[in-house]
Amino acid sequence: MTYCVGLLLNDGMVLLSDTRTNAGLDNISTYRKMFTFEDAGERVIVIMTAGSLSVSQTALAQLREAIEDPEATPDTSIMLAPTMLKVAEIVGSTLARVRAEVDHKLSAVQGASASMLVAGQRKGGEMRLFLIYPEGNFIEATDDAPFLQIGEHKYGKPILDRVVKPSTSLSDAQKAVLLSMDSTLRSNLSVGMPLDLAVIERDACQVTEKRRIEAGDDAFRQMSEAWSSALREGFSRITI
Numbered sequence: 001m002t003y004c005v006g007l008l009l010n011d012g013m014v015l016l017s018d019t020r021t022n023a024g025l026d027n028i029s030t031y032r033k034m035f036t037f038e039d040a041g042e043r044v045i046v047i048m049t050a051g052s053l054s055v056s057q058t059a060l061a062q063l064r065e066a067i068e069d070p071e072a073t074p075d076t077s078i079m080l081a082p083t084m085l086k087v088a089e090i091v092g093s094t095l096a097r098v099r100a101e102v103d104h105k106l107s108a109v110q111g112a113s114a115s116m117l118v119a120g121q122r123k124g125g126e127m128r129l130f131l132i133y134p135e136g137n138f139i140e141a142t143d144d145a146p147f148l149q150i151g152e153h154k155y156g157k158p159i160l161d162r163v164v165k166p167s168t169s170l171s172d173a174q175k176a177v178l179l180s181m182d183s184t185l186r187s188n189l190s191v192g193m194p195l196d197l198a199v200i201e202r203d204a205c206q207v208t209e210k211r212r213i214e215a216g217d218d219a220f221r222q223m224s225e226a227w228s229s230a231l232r233e234g235f236s237r238i239t240i
Contacts, residue, residue, distance in 0.1 A: 001190035002033050002151040004048035005180055006117045007173050008129040008141040010166050012201040013119050014173040016181055017048045020192030034196040035060060037079060040206040043122045045078055045087060046198055050151035051114030051134070052102070059098040063091065084120055084128035088138050091118050096136025115150045123205050155187040156180030170199055182224045
């Protein structure tokens with residue numbers, strides 16, 4: 001399993017994913033879940049994945065193949081699509097097709113599925129953030145719901161519900177997604193380090209900040225400890 005979260009804010013977008021994949025307690029591996037497609041200054045698309053590796057990796061491979069196809073068109077390539085809505089449609093169609101193919105092969109054993117977060121902006125267009133379901137349909141982040149999650153999202157949702165608004169600054173947004181991830185790491189062993197963080201400033205049409213946070217990262221540890229102390233202090237001050 002995994003946990004990925006994306007925030008759509010007035011000043012830009014903040015995206016975070018873990019890298020843990022497990023097929024049982026004795027088979028735990030690290031796989032990147034965040035993938036960037038970029039024509040700096042013209043278009044940026046970030047895709048995060050959760051669920052079956054066989055589905056998500058095949059879907060991403062087909063999306064890359066479509067980009068590199070010399071006969072690519074705006075209907076087939078996410079790097080030529082005229083809008084982010086069309087990007088979401090291409091990703092959704094690819095994901096649904098791959099899922100159906102894998103399901104057919106595994107039907108005698110079990111099904112397989114994956115979901116994706118697709119974030120980005122093209123020059124002259126608006127920033128947009130979509131959650132693509134395994135069936136290929138999708139929903140979009142809005143001012144009323146400025147964040148989307150996939151994977152093991154329940155543990156990290158409460159802090160986002162309480163603090164994230166469209167007006168949240170990019171620096172506070174990074175803090176919010178990291179604390180959301182910290183809560184998930186503490187409560188679910190199927191989510192694990194290292195973490196991939198990306199920031200896309202409004203109208204930059206490129207990733208403006210990207211970093212990998214390894215296990216033992218001092219800044220992340222200090223933030224986690226400070227958050228735990230603040231929660232304990234707040235709890236002790238509440239009376240019933």
